[in-house]
Amino acid sequence: MSGDFAAHYNHPGVAMVASSGDEGFTVPNAPAVYGNVVAVGGTSLTRSGNPRGWAESAWQKATSGCSAWVAKPAWQADPNCPGRTVADVSAVADPKTGPAVYETTIEAGWAVIGGTSASSPFIAGVIALAGHHGQYPDASRLYTNAAQLNDTVGGSNVQGEDCGGDYLCTAVPGYDAPTGNGTPNGLAAF
Template structure:
């Protein structure tokens, strides 16, 4: 089994030839996140933790891949985060649970059934409701079922005809459902399953989510920007918080995170610490960032070196080394188990869940950029690649590409 290590790649070659002038929208590197030399389907090692992508990086034009990273052993077999000894919900599985995540980001609100969070993904997941029930029961969250009106799953046009099963995308859906539940336990959840991972089908699913009344739409996937302009309108729904993963391949922008109507969500390494907050954060080296090659700069973005849409806006935990607990498909047969996940597929539904818990106001993305700096945990160390030392890929005080304005420090950013 081939094992790749972050930092032991061809990024150094890129760093040697790039200059500040190459960092703008005209950069070929900015045009396609999947040209990133760190994009790999091999097992990767971060410190003493192994992980791999659950969706293949080998995608064609007009297709997306999910951004989930699953913890594994050295052979690539899923790390089973089983609960330790003890009675039921009193003993948590491996990985951060809802209490950890809500504490880390100072979220106290739990939302209400008046708010629906939509999860948009590709392909089917027949065990979605039962696996979600296991997660919520384990952590003492209220039941969210079809029977009580909290949970609903539809195909991309809103019908009850659901697509075929795909194990990687099913794992992605389990992650998304659990993170939305963790941050907004009282919200309703709408799962919209696109027939395939094409942007044509995924964009249709996003429109369906909006038409069915979702106030938050989470998208944990992405692809190259080439040809994406025809889909941008599908991701622009005023009064709806549309979140999208920044990507898991390091420095380089991806769509739909760069779409003007989207809140682009980056990723961090979240570590418990003996401080007032109880946690510290640095850049997760796998998170995406970059200057769009396609989309104009929104009026509310205020960074100065990038003249087009800059990815990212805000961030949350994504490092598989400090991953989250998820109950979902193992990818081996039809069974489910406790697993540990990372990737910006964690941060997009997590931030979406916070929007659901706090209530979505108009101009959600703009408010991130106009909120006081005290509304964020400023992430000031780490990078996700080589970009001439600029904020495009290097953390620093204030705004930076990998983490945006930082991570939420309570409700003020929303």
């Protein structure tokens, strides 16, 4: 799994971004699990009276997990996974609170979309806006600049079983697998 297709996601000067998946806490998906890819998880948004105007939690279906096949990258230091942990960063993915898009081909009009298939291109767009796409041979930039992201705390992606609140399936302060290092707070981290 780690070697056959990973080379196809290695393009110096191009940020490779992939959705973590929509299966909750499980075995990480390729290509998000590859060490040279930015793995994007997902969150849910709720209106809030805080200065940001939104509270954010882990989306219950965003895939996260610990790889038994892909080695842990040097820039990833989480303690409970000896292999590559997914995700690195996140954006809203809950179809109930996702981004609005205007559909023109099938049924014209606005629709709210979701899934990490929505959060991943959102992050790709943020990387493009920041203008540093050449600095993404992997996701290490998002670990170095983690303090400049919105840290997502709360929520879990466990479907029916309990993982004891572990960071591999629960959004905790700092890095956690469902939401990575957090969500965009402007462009500074990117």
